[in-house]
Amino acid sequence: MSDPTEEIPEVDHVTGTGIPVRGNDIDTDQIIPARFMKVVTFDGLGQFSFFDLRFDDDDNEKDHPMNEERFGDANVMVVNNNFGCGSSREHAPQALMRWGIDALIGEGFAEIFAGNCLALGIPTLTADHETINDLQQWVDDNPDGEIEIDVAAETVRYGGREVGVTVDDAQRKALVDGIWDTTALMKANERSIAETAANLPYATGN
Amino acid sequence: MSEGTLYDKVWNRHKVTTLPNGQDQLFVGLHLIHEVTSPQAFGMLRERDLEVARSDLTHATVDHIVPTADQSRPYSDDAAEEMMSELEENVRDAGIEFNDPTTGNQGIVHVIGPEQGITQPGKTIVCGDSHTSTHGAFGALAFGIGTSQIRDVLATQTVAMEKQQVRKIQVDGELGEGVEAKDIVLEIIRRLGTEGGVGYVYEYAGEAIEDLGMEGRMSICNMSIEGGARAGYVNPDGTTYDWLRETDYFQEHPEEFDELMPYWESIRSDDDAEYDDVVTIDASELDPVVTWGTTPGQGVGIHDPIPEPEALAADKQDTARRAQKHMRVEPGETMAGYDIDVAFLGSCTNARLPDLRRAARVVKGREVADDVRAFVVPGSQRVQRAAEAEGLADIFREAGFDWRNAGCSMCLGMNEDQLEGDEACASSSNRNFVGRQGSKDGRTVLMNPRMVAAAAVTGEVTDVRDLREVTIA
Numbered sequence: 066m067s068d069p070t071e072e073i074p075e076v077d078h079v080t081g082t083g084i085p086v087r088g089n090d091i092d093t094d095q096i097i098p099a100r101f102m103k104v105v106t107f108d109g110l111g112q113f114s115f116f117d118l119r120f121d122d123d124d125n126e127k128d129h130p131m132n133e134e135r136f137g138d139a140n141v142m143v144v145n146n147n148f149g150c151g152s153s154r155e156h157a158p159q160a161l162m163r164w165g166i167d168a169l170i171g172e173g174f175a176e177i178f179a180g181n182c183l184a185l186g187i188p189t190l191t192a193d194h195e196t197i198n199d200l201q202q203w204v205d206d207n208p209d210g211e212i213e214i215d216v217a218a219e220t221v222r223y224g225g226r227e228v229g230v231t232v233d234d235a236q237r238k239a240l241v242d243g244i245w246d247t248t249a250l251m252k253a254n255e256r257s258i259a260e261t262a263a264n265l266p267y268a269t270g271n
Numbered sequence: 272m273s274e275g276t277l278y279d280k281v282w283n284r285h286k287v288t289t290l291p292n293g294q295d296q297l298f299v300g301l302h303l304i305h306e307v308t309s310p311q312a313f314g315m316l317r318e319r320d321l322e323v324a325r326s327d328l329t330h331a332t333v334d335h336i337v338p339t340a341d342q343s344r345p346y347s348d349d350a351a352e353e354m355m356s357e358l359e360e361n362v363r364d365a366g367i368e369f370n371d372p373t374t375g376n377q378g379i380v381h382v383i384g385p386e387q388g389i390t391q392p393g394k395t396i397v398c399g400d401s402h403t404s405t406h407g408a409f410g411a412l413a414f415g416i417g418t419s420q421i422r423d424v425l426a427t428q429t430v431a432m433e434k435q436q437v438r439k440i441q442v443d444g445e446l447g448e449g450v451e452a453k454d455i456v457l458e459i460i461r462r463l464g465t466e467g468g469v470g471y472v473y474e475y476a477g478e479a480i481e482d483l484g485m486e487g488r489m490s491i492c493n494m495s496i497e498g499g500a501r502a503g504y505v506n507p508d509g510t511t512y513d514w515l516r517e518t519d520y521f522q523e524h525p526e527e528f529d530e531l532m533p534y535w536e537s538i539r540s541d542d543d544a545e546y547d548d549v550v551t552i553d554a555s556e557l558d559p560v561v562t563w564g565t566t567p568g569q570g571v572g573i574h575d576p577i578p579e580p581e582a583l584a585a586d587k588q589d590t591a592r593r594a595q596k597h598m599r600v601e602p603g604e605t606m607a608g609y610d611i612d613v614a615f616l617g618s619c620t621n622a623r624l625p626d627l628r629r630a631a632r633v634v635k636g637r638e639v640a641d642d643v644r645a646f647v648v649p650g651s652q653r654v655q656r657a658a659e660a661e662g663l664a665d666i667f668r669e670a671g672f673d674w675r676n677a678g679c680s681m682c683l684g685m686n687e688d689q690l691e692g693d694e695a696c697a698s699s700s701n702r703n704f705v706g707r708q709g710s711k712d713g714r715t716v717l718m719n720p721r722m723v724a725a726a727a728v729t730g731e732v733t734d735v736r737d738l739r740e741v742t743i744a
């Protein structure tokens with residue numbers, strides 16, 4: 066392949082319905098408890114998202130938006146501040162993605178979490194407390210209502226209104242230009258990789 | 272920005288290009304994989320229909336979940352068995368060399384690379400494990416990577432990274448009797464803090480570092496990450512070359528040793544290299560360092576008082592208070608005399624042959640204290656065999672230690688070796704986080720391996736220098 070951008074989808078728009086998950090400082094242990102990391106694939110992780118907040122010790126359902134049928138098809142998660150703090154485990158965004166989430170809008174995100182989301186092509190957009198609060202309320206009242214995110218324009222449209230959101234510059238460029246997937250970006254440089262290897266003095270020959 | 276350091280030189284030699292996202296694409300000379308962080312990456316490759324690009328530069332081992340007592344298959348823990356089987360299948364399909372327990376070469380990933388001679392100066396080395404910094408002891412550029420990056424390396428043998436700053440840590444003077452490499456690094460982290468190294472790579476230099484053997488240098492580089500630095504290294508020298516000459520790789524390829532020497536010499540930091548920061552430490556002033564809290568930066572000399580939280584930086588006070596409550600220690604007291612329930616001699620920080628030798632010298636002729644469970648988990652099967660041949664295993668067993676097979680074991684409690692309830696553990700490992708050793712109420716005290724041996728026989732944190740050593744003939 067020569068043009069890497071052909072391979073990586075551009076994430077300039079995300080459209081879908083929302084799910085509100087309220088609370089500040091939701092850490093990666095809450096998003097995916099450590100015991101579910103003793104696995105060989107991320108595949109089944111979706112069902113364990115927020116497991117300890119969704120189920121009690123006897124596996125009975127607790128009150129949590131992810132347990133509510135009306136949010137079952139949501140793909141935009143609306144959260145509060147410092148979401149995703151704690152360990153660097155990529156299992157956290159993986160679990161949310163596999164549950165069905167394509168984008169997160171919140172008051173703020175932990176840096177490593179946002180970076181891990183970017184590696185999966187998931188935008189993390191931020192707005193102030195009031196904007197988030199309004200959106201969470203609207204989603205609660207309109208679980209089937211459509212949310213339209215424009216990553217490039219940094220706007221979110223819902224229920225006939227449009228609000229401004231912020232995306233980190235580098236993240237926006239990566240998503241909009243379709244250069245967020247390092248595997249595809251780097252694979253495109255196969256010839257330079259071979260040249261670099263050939264110039265190393267230690268044994269790198271096939 | 273730094274110039275003329277080993278970091279700059281090795282980076283430049285391995286740089287493929289600058290990517291449109293601003294990161295540099297680096298060629299990876301050696302990719303080490305293990306059972307915990309690689310399976311998801313193999314899964315991602317399959318999802319995209321990609322192959323492993325350079326299986327010849329990829330080596331696998333099993334260490335985190337492997338049982339250290341009964342290793343017969345299938346493992347009694349189903350999850351462990353599944354992870355092991357998955358790794359076996361992945362390496363077989365891709366044609367990757369796997370140091371499984373039947374080869375006699377199995378061990379903790381950061382112990383076996385150096386043992387076999389595939390860890391070499393001037394190589395870029397990555398592994399989905401934060402303690403990959405260990406390999407920097409050989410003058411390699413070695414760092415831990417995340418799962419998506421493992422996928423990148425499997426698919427392309429390259430990794431996308433931003434260049435960091437270089438801080439030289441100059442350790443002058445001679446270590447006192449009974450003070451070790453581990454104490455140097457615990458002191459560095461205590462002084463600079465657990466986030467002090469964020470954005471930096473550490474170059475360890477100075478008389479005290481040059482005097483160390485390769486094992487000591489590995490203990491220090493290993494814990495760079497506990498100080499926030501993604502990588503740490505020591506410039507290669509005669510000690511490095513002596514080690515390499517004896518390894519399998521260079522025994523089998525002696526001609527390469529002479530061919531590579533000019534490269535190794537060329538990547539050493541220049542005398543007039545420029546650093547972004549320099550920190551100096553006097554090794555001769557150090558006592559054995561032990562931790563009193565729940566981060567590796569909460570350390571203190573064995574006879575020094577545990578600090579008052581109020582005396583610490585404002586942003587450290589809360590964590591200190593919580594840590595002191597968890598550990599049940601009082602400011603003003605010393606750690607000497609702190610009761611322990613478990614003694615763990617193991618991990619990629621301190622489970623190599625010289626570590627076990629020094630600890631055995633303390634243990635010989637003594638007995639593990641009543642009510643203490645003590646065990647030794649060698650870093651690799653080779654270390655295990657060598658220690659058994661030298662009679663070290665017998666010394667430990669006679670003293671009442673459990674002598675185990677190689678693995679990570681209680682360093683992180685992912686197999687059955689775990690703390691129970693609020694047990695306190697004297698540990699030669701590198702992390703004392705709450706819950707790290709398998710129990711959320713467990714209490715970990717980090718220290719050097721001889722100090723662990725001393726704690727095992729006295730039942731409390733003890734200055735090993737107060738015990739008369741027994742020499743092994």
Ligand code: SF4
Nearest residue numbers: 402618619679682683
């Ligand atoms: S011994 Fe501990 S620190 Fe080292 S690789 Fe194993 S779990 Fe990680």
